[in-house]
Amino acid sequence: MKQLEKLILSSMYVSSLSDRDPTDIxxxxxxxxxxxxxxxxxxxxxxxxxxxxxxxxxxxxxxxxKVVLAGGVFDIIHPGHIHTLNAAKSLGDILIVVIATDKTAEKMKKRLPLHNQNQRKLLVDSLSMVNLSVVGHEGDIFKTVDLIRPEIIALGYDQIHQEKFITEGCKKINLDVTVARLQSPIPEVSSSVIEKKYGEDIHGI
Structure with missing residues (x-):
């Protein structure tokens, strides 16, 4: 498929999930x-x-x-995120990123995020490899998965979800999906490492 044709089809798909005009995309x-x-x-x-x-x-x-779905909190964007999202995008044609809600982020991180879900969405949308970001559903990740209907779900190396849990959950919504566990090329750069080293200073800003 030619590049412009692929871009047009990708833009039509992204438009169907947002309020944007495909021509503008x-x-x-x-x-x-x-x-x-x-x-x-x-x-x-x-x-x-x-x-x-x-x-x-x-x-x-x-x-x-081929639509790839990735997800996370994305409170502090760092090189590990960039490498992971680039790796996810390389698996398909379109990368959709699910942003954890503020309540979900608080449960995961045991604290309120520095940026609210709309601010974090804005940050992720600004990344060139991301076609679209969406704020996830509260409590049920498969509601968002059912909306996107991806071919591939990319998990970060440090994400808690297990491949079997994702695969079985997708079967319940009649979705045949490939789950890819991504490896971080810079394991020493992660949100948890940054928080451990600079946490008090960051939260004191």
């Missing part, structure tokens, strides 16, 4: 005119990849994309 990624975009969309419609509404993917269009 495309223009952010590549400098092409509206005429070129419209022409390519018409070609995708002819190839049964995009529906006539020019906003949604057909079943063939969706199946041509």
């Amino acid at each position: 495309i223009k952010e990624k590549v400098g092409v005119t509206d005429e070129i975009i419209d022409s390519k969309i018409q070609e995708c419609i002819s190839n049964h990849l995009i529906n006539e509404d020019k906003k949604t993917l057909t079943e063939n269009g969706r199946s041509s994309l």
Whole structure:
């Protein structure tokens, strides 16, 4: 599949999960005119990849994309996050990142996050490898998984979720998914290490 066609299909998918116009998403990624975009969309419609509404993917269009789902708190963005998210993105065409809610983050970290969930979403959305971030559901991670319907779920090396738990949970929502456990290329750089070394200073800002 050609690069522009893949970008258009990816943008249509991201648009379906957000309130953004797919054309605006495309223009952010590549400098092409509206005429070129419209022409390519018409070609995708002819190839049964995009529906006539020019906003949604057909079943063939969706199946041509490999969506990767990753998640975390992302309170303090550090090099470990960047490497992990780059590794996750390399597994597919689209990277969707789930941001833990403030309540979930507090349960996980035993403290309130420095940044609220909307601020953390804004931080993650600014990362170039991330196509879209969404705030997760309270208490049930599979509600968000069911919304995204990814082909791959990428787990960080230090995330507590077990592959079997994820796989079995996905089966309950009729989702056949591959679970990938990512290895950190810089294990000495993690949120817990940063907090252990600088925690009091950080929280005293």
